[in-house]
Amino acid sequence: MTATAAKRKAKLPSQATMAKTFHWVNIIALLLMMASGLQIYNANPVFGGRAGWDFPEVFLLGGWLAGGRAWHFAIMWVYSLNLLAYGIFVFVTQRWQHRFASSGDLKALRASQNEKRKTFAKHRLVYTLIVPVLLLAIASGLAMYKPAQLHWLAAMFGNWQTLRTVHFLTVPIVLAFTLIHSIMALKVGNLRLVKSMFF
Amino acid sequence: MGLFLPQSISRRRLLLGAGLSGAGLLLNGCGTSLGVRQVGNLTEPLNQAIEKLLLSQNAVPEFSASAIEPDKLLIxxxxxxxxxxxxQFRLVVDGEVNQPMDFSxxxxxSLPQKDMVIRHVxxxxxxxxVQWGGVPLQALAKLVQPKPEARYVFFTSADGYYESWDLASSLHPQTLMVYQKNGQPxxxxxxxxLRLASPIKLGYKQSKWVTQITFMNELTPRLGYWEDRGYEWFAGL
Structure with a gap:
């Protein structure tokens, strides 16, 4: 057990260049999507409508609604094509078999006495769960962008307010994820692991 | 139709200027001055191509009358x-057509009325x-007979508002010139x-107080009131 743990630790700082690239592009694209998305939000707040609370200018991108939309509908391509390429990469390299949360991790969370193994399982579970959230952001966004031509997609979210709320909630979820994911990464592999994912 | 009241636009312009002079707000400055037009120009042709591809001449599924939300349609x-x-009202239909006409x-x-319950976005x-009742623009087009070269439709409103649409969207079976809302005049x-109503375009494309419909071969530099201020032209849903 200690031997494999040591081996794993020694391996950590090397990350696939592709994985690092997807990670970087995803972070930048998400930041731009959130800032332009909040600009759009402010034109008619999801909560409270015209009387609702606005996000301060410093978090916004685009200057006004039309500018926010221009950014949002440009960066959506970067964001979604990056995610698609990542999906293909994960599939082709078969990373899905050993890089994401598995039944073994769930078992470890339930039964393992090894704290390190449990932390590792939690870390994998957290970053695996963000993938469906990222996909939900695209699905709910598309449903709002083309509710007539993609009426079946819009109908899956029930009414318009639910659709807007779901799309908006991906923002706090992604922000909370970023925090938890960073803490878990530090726990699992210290700053070395975090650095290895960026540089 | 309108997206902000004039006061709030000038307030936004003011903020925009303030954002630019505040050198610290790099992201904001970038978004307001340099970025927007370039970013829009970069991907809007692609987005528009996708929107045209998605556009179908089939009717968008409608809602039941019980789903109407009378309080949600803001002015x-x-x-x-x-x-x-x-x-005194007259609607003029002219431009690249064989039979220019005007209607009271x-x-x-007196033309066959079409009703629809759609989502106005x-x-x-x-x-x-919203439930809308009126005449399909398609029916008016049959009367005036657009020439084969006509590719766009320009809508002039009594308040100075103006809009231009692609012909396919204009002739969509649910693009109506309406005089009735939620069963009432x-x-x-x-x-x-008389106003435009359609489930396939954003609200600002759906001109109110329409007095003239002009078929055109080419777009003019006047795309539409909000388009000329930075909003998307196709604006398909």
Whole structure:
């Protein structure tokens, strides 16, 4: 057990260049999507409508609604094509078999006495769960962008307010994820692991 | 129609200027001055191509009458509500057509009425399920007979608002010139005597107080009131 743990630790700082690239592009694209998305939000707040609370200018991108939309509908391509390429990469390299949360991790969370193994399982579970959230952001966004031509997609979210709320909630979820994911990464592999994912 | 009241636009412009002079707000400055037009110009042709590809001539599924949300349709206008006399109202349909015509409100109401219950989606983010009743633009086109070269339609409104649409969207079976909302005669604030309504375009494309419909071969530099201020032209849903 200690031997494999040591081996794993020694391996950590090397990350696939592709994985690092997807990670970087995803972070930048998400930041731009959130800032332009909040600009759009402010034109008619999801909560409270015209009387609702606005996000301060410093978090916004685009200057006004039309500018926010221009950014949002440009960066959506970067964001979604990056995610698609990542999906293909994960599939082709078969990373899905050993890089994401598995039944073994769930078992470890339930039964393992090894704290390190449990932390590792939690870390994998957290970053695996963000993938469906990222996909939900695209699905709910598309449903709002083309509710007539993609009426079946819009109908899956029930009414318009639910659709807007779901799309908006991906923002706090992604922000909370970023925090938890960073803490878990530090726990699992210290700053070395975090650095290895960026540089 | 209108997206912000004039006061709030000038407030936004003010903030925009303030953002630019505040050198610290790099992201904001970038978004307001340099970025927007370039970013839009970069991907809008692609987005528009996708929108045209998605556009189908089939009717968008409608909602039941019980789904109508009378309180959700907000009033937007770039310059208040024009004072129009329905008795004096004329709709001119002209341009690249074989038979230019004009219609009184009674003329339009004597044509077969089409009703639809659709979702009206505003660019601001809100939406409302609304019943509209009126004449399909397709039916008016049959009367005036657009020439084969006609590819666009320009809508002129009594308040100075203007819009241009692609022909395919204009001739969609659910693109109507309406005089009725939620079973009642259209109110002046909602665009009476006559306005555009369609489930396939954003609200600002759906001109109120329409007095002239002009078929055109080419677009002019006047794309539409909000388009000329930075909003998307196709704006398909």
């Amino acid at each position: 937007n206008s770039f310059n208040g509500t024009p004072d129009l006399d329905p008795a 409100l009674a003329d339009l109401q 505003c660019v601001e983010g809100w939406a409302a399920i 259209l109110s002046p604030q909602n665009g009476a005597p």
